[in-house]
Amino acid sequence: MSARTGVDEGLWRELAPQTLGRLLRTYGSAQFDVCEDAVQDALLDAHRQWATRPPDDPQAWLTATARRRYVDRVRSDVRRRDREDRVARLDAPLAGKAARGDDALLLLQLCCHPDLPRSAQVALTLRAVAGLTTAQIANAYQLPETTIAQRITRAKRRLADDGSGFPRPEHTGERLGPVLDVLYVMLTEAHHTTSGAPARDADLAAEAIHLARLLRQASPQSTEVAGLLALMLLTEARHPARVGPLDRLVPLDEQDRTRWDRALVDEGLALLDAVVPGASPGPYLLQACIAGVHARATDTASTDWAEIQVLYALLERATGGRNPTISLNRIVAQAMNTGPEAVLASLDALAAAHPRLPRVDAVRAHLLERAGRTAEAASAYRRAIAATVNVAEQRHLRERLRRLGDG
Known part of the structure; x- marks a missing residue:
């Protein structure tokens, strides 16, 4: 309170x-x-x-x-x-009584207006339903705040000029794509908050999972809905071990996995076991499968990094190579298989193609540290600290830099 x-x-x-x-x-x-x-x-x-x-x-x-x-x-x-x-x-x-079901889910579907571009549907819905600020939406898409604000304003103006209102979808699957995008951004912001203070938005995470459960009930045949819900459950399960005292971020390889929420892990894995066989996986189910590989491993050393690398390659293909963050994660998985030196050239090429890509310097610093190139790693950590506005991430990177110096 x-x-x-x-x-x-x-x-x-x-x-x-x-x-x-x-x-x-x-x-x-x-x-x-x-x-x-x-x-x-x-x-x-x-x-x-x-x-x-x-x-x-x-x-x-x-x-x-x-x-x-x-x-x-x-x-x-x-x-x-x-x-x-x-x-x-x-x-x-x-006239008419309120429709059955949750008002927030109904509003989410209504705001994903079919006459708007998908990017505008998602931005408007994140603002109206999820209550995210323009800064939070901009951070999720790595775009300037002015761009997102203009996108939302244009969407509202277009709907006002059109005058046709917000037609209900004839079936749940009609607007499933943008609805899933909205829930995914809610999940991302909940666990990687724009400011990092706090490091996690528990209320937003709970609301995203609540809406995903409702959507799963409404679309039981959709493997993408099931995949997103499983991804949410497996991500939320890590929270007890992911955030330490004073909102300190604990990276995956340092987490005490016995502290993961076993009930959420079991629920997420059971959902994957039920829908993966015979499915043609889309982006959300593939991400859930990656989270599932981590959840089944007892520690970083026993993780099947080869499978994760393959899953990220499939995810790159499923998204048409348009998301450089996926490529960055695939490079990290490859480094776990082949060693850090083998992927540094690929990382440099990705950074040159996407100079504003977050976390590039943080990943480079970690790989250089693993390769024993201490001075270069320290420089990369300093660039990573300067590039992030997230307080929790800055604190984590400074600690890594301090530990590097102590070592």
Whole structure:
């Protein structure tokens, strides 16, 4: 609980999309911008009032307040020519009861509007449903904040100009691609936060897994949905060993695997065992298979790095070679098989082709350290520290540099 607001951030993240979903069903998806603004107004009211007067039913309070804020906004919107139509709509909201299922999942599907480019669908949904900031979305895609902000603004403007609202998908698989992308970015930000303080966003991780479970129930035949859920479970299982005291990051090769959450590991591996045989694996199932290889090994030495290297090669092919981070991870796996010296040339070529690629210097420093090239490794660590804004990663890299000097 926050002393200032009287409510923790996890509850905010749960309440906001649920409230927005209810307003959209009441007043129509064509009113997305106004509904979103009304929810933000209601959240500000809650921040001011709940610290001293917390409601008995936070969701009901927030929904009622957002509805009032919506009415206020529509009545004061003198710039729009259809003002009278909007006011009339307040007296006759859309008929019908709320659809079954989770409001956040419904809103996620609605925001992945088929008339928008996929990149705009994902950015808009991450902002409206996941509650990620522009900076967080930009960090996930390694793009400038201005680019993401413009992408979201253009998407909203296009939907407002179109006037067709947010059509429901005829079936879950219709918008599965962008929906999976949204959940994957939520997972990434939860475990590699933009600022690194804290190192992990537990509430965002829980919400991503919750939505993935709902999506799995709605799309039981999709191996990609199953793969993403398995990847989430196996990633979340490592958390007890991945983050140490004072939010210190513990790399995989140093983690005490007996501290991994065995229930989540078993659930993730069982899911893979159920869907992998006979499947034509896509990107998310392949990543889950890689996580599964790590989960089945007792330590780094016993890990089947040859299989991981092959899986990363398949993942590169499945994504058309468009994601340099996958290539970077494949180089790391290859180094575990062949030794660090054999891959340094490949790493240099990748860095030359993608000069803004994160973690290149950190990987180079680790490989040089393993190769015994201490002075070069120290220089690479210093460049890696300067290149990251993530506090937890900076702390980890500084510790590696200090240990290198002590050695």
